[in-house]
Amino acid sequence: MTLTVDIRHRLGDFSIQAAFESAGRLTALFGPSGSRKTTLIHIIGGPGRPPRGTGGAPRPPPPDTANRIYVPAYRRRVGYVFQDARLFPHLSVRSNLNYGRRFAGRGVGTADFNAVVALLDIGHLLLRAPASLSGGEKQRVAIGRALLSNPHLMLMDEPLASLDDARKAEILPYIERLRDEARVPIVYVSHSVAEVTRLATDIAVLDRGRLAAFGPTADILARLDLLSGGEAGEGGTVLEMQLREQDRAFAMSVLRSAAGEIRTPQVDLPLGSRLRVRLRARDVMIATERPQGISALNILSGTVDTLARVSENAVDVRLDCNGQPVIARITRLSAERLRLAAGQQVFAVVKTVSVETAGAAPLPREDA
Amino acid sequence: MFQLSDVETTAIVLSLKVALVATLASLPLAIVVAWLLARCRFPGKGLLNVLVHLPLVMPPVVTGYLLLLSFGRKGPAGAFLEQHFGIVFSFRWTGAALACAVMGFPLMVRAMRLSIEAVDRRLEAAASTLGAAPVLVFLTVTLPLALPGVIAGMILTFARAMGEFGATITFVSNIPGETQTLPSAIYTFTQVPGGDAGAMRLTLVALVISLVALLVSEAVARRASRAVAA
Numbered sequence: 001m002t003l004t005v006d007i008r009h010r011l012g013d014f015s016i017q018a019a020f021e022s023a024g025r026l027t028a029l030f031g032p033s034g035s036r037k038t039t040l041i042h043i044i045g046g047p048g049r050p051p052r053g054t055g056g057a058p059r060p061p062p063p064d065t066a067n068r069i070y071v072p073a074y075r076r077r078v079g080y081v082f083q084d085a086r087l088f089p090h091l092s093v094r095s096n097l098n099y100g101r102r103f104a105g106r107g108v109g110t111a112d113f114n115a116v117v118a119l120l121d122i123g124h125l126l127l128r129a130p131a132s133l134s135g136g137e138k139q140r141v142a143i144g145r146a147l148l149s150n151p152h153l154m155l156m157d158e159p160l161a162s163l164d165d166a167r168k169a170e171i172l173p174y175i176e177r178l179r180d181e182a183r184v185p186i187v188y189v190s191h192s193v194a195e196v197t198r199l200a201t202d203i204a205v206l207d208r209g210r211l212a213a214f215g216p217t218a219d220i221l222a223r224l225d226l227l228s229g230g231e232a233g234e235g236g237t238v239l240e241m242q243l244r245e246q247d248r249a250f251a252m253s254v255l256r257s258a259a260g261e262i263r264t265p266q267v268d269l270p271l272g273s274r275l276r277v278r279l280r281a282r283d284v285m286i287a288t289e290r291p292q293g294i295s296a297l298n299i300l301s302g303t304v305d306t307l308a309r310v311s312e313n314a315v316d317v318r319l320d321c322n323g324q325p326v327i328a329r330i331t332r333l334s335a336e337r338l339r340l341a342a343g344q345q346v347f348a349v350v351k352t353v354s355v356e357t358a359g360a361a362p363l364p365r366e367d368a
Numbered sequence: 369m370f371q372l373s374d375v376e377t378t379a380i381v382l383s384l385k386v387a388l389v390a391t392l393a394s395l396p397l398a399i400v401v402a403w404l405l406a407r408c409r410f411p412g413k414g415l416l417n418v419l420v421h422l423p424l425v426m427p428p429v430v431t432g433y434l435l436l437l438s439f440g441r442k443g444p445a446g447a448f449l450e451q452h453f454g455i456v457f458s459f460r461w462t463g464a465a466l467a468c469a470v471m472g473f474p475l476m477v478r479a480m481r482l483s484i485e486a487v488d489r490r491l492e493a494a495a496s497t498l499g500a501a502p503v504l505v506f507l508t509v510t511l512p513l514a515l516p517g518v519i520a521g522m523i524l525t526f527a528r529a530m531g532e533f534g535a536t537i538t539f540v541s542n543i544p545g546e547t548q549t550l551p552s553a554i555y556t557f558t559q560v561p562g563g564d565a566g567a568m569r570l571t572l573v574a575l576v577i578s579l580v581a582l583l584v585s586e587a588v589a590r591r592a593s594r595a596v597a598a
Contacts, residue, residue, distance in 0.1 A: 089513070
């Protein structure tokens, strides 16, 4: 299913303009706070009347103001997961889950209660009251409730923003399962590179209401210029890798990709699993000779593709490691001392402890 | 001393009946008006608000007289209702119930309005994204969450109806067995020599009924708010 968004809206100083078409299963709307991500998904499927534009999944008609089509929220069939779970306090977990099913109409969709409960692992919570659930459990129930309303599209508005890191880690696998197993396209709003790296198939970057970029996750995250503020240092390379070996003695995993072998802190997945690994550009060092006597375990060989000055003192070096791009952010001084130039043979050095494995996650299966 | 006479028993039973009917009959309209005032914007909202609260500030006798003018047999509303539905208010216990309902209406609407306003609108928004039309959002989310206020409003109206005197006696007079409610009966006892004992007995009964109503309302409201907060 394709998601089409074409929104132009202006109100005084406030404007929002975004148009993209995504065939991905989980499209992230990414940007710092103030980039109007939430406004955008409010237009796509939130409660209330959209200002102007079109957006959403096909059938029934999404709001389309050019053709004067406006569908009120309750008939839009968009499953909205709010930042605060918004479970109904007077209903049990089971009744919360069933709430939207009553209105979905007979024979619409195929969301199966037991399947959704199993997917989100909330069977043991059914008789509880929402007030007695943890933040993570509440959010899982909220996801299930939205899914059971038989939506054509799921909108998740920073669903992890109000949770601590432990609770986030608890929910992320369920969102992955949702992405891989539920046949509903998902739009996921976030300002966290880690979340987006782990979950998104495609990313739309918003900057003060404008669409700054749209494309597959790895392509977007490689464009370091798109990140700013607190997330500025989080950009880098997303490598799609395969788990080859577990080094239990040192609690490490060995992953393989076209670029070469990488050792990461241990990942608890079966051998052969496919993973996403993020190498932050600021964590990658460059050497012109293969380093000796160095603690860093990961040394990838490649050639310099491009050099781009990004600030007074920093240069982004894009390497080609056997077809796989790897980006390093180094100082201008280092780049000059090493006399880096396009086509030069170099080595990228990455410490194992700086390889992001918290964000490492099984990739969507190719055959699905 | 505590043996109730027939007149007294009749007045007590009539009062309970009048208060109960007044409370239940005005409940649906009060919920709708409370919702309109709490959640909607429309022209004439201020006027509606004033109209609802008028019986609270007007002398009860004036309210009763206005009821007599409009709902009496010759009044426009009264004549219409008698002709088309066979409903007669004047000098009947139904008239007493109408007077009590009108006098209690502001209290009921006020309590319900406040509790509806206190319901988290984000929950209502969530319900609408799940496919519930506005009316269903109200019935399945707003109303259950506002239940403590609804109950409080009903109890207030019931208690107010048990004590209603001015509007009732002006509108439907003081006919034993038909419109002589508990306050009217007490009033009558105080107007005749030797009626002190009867007045005292009825006063004690009124006191007990008020206390029970208050205790029941506290218990029900506590249970309801526990269910909502849990």
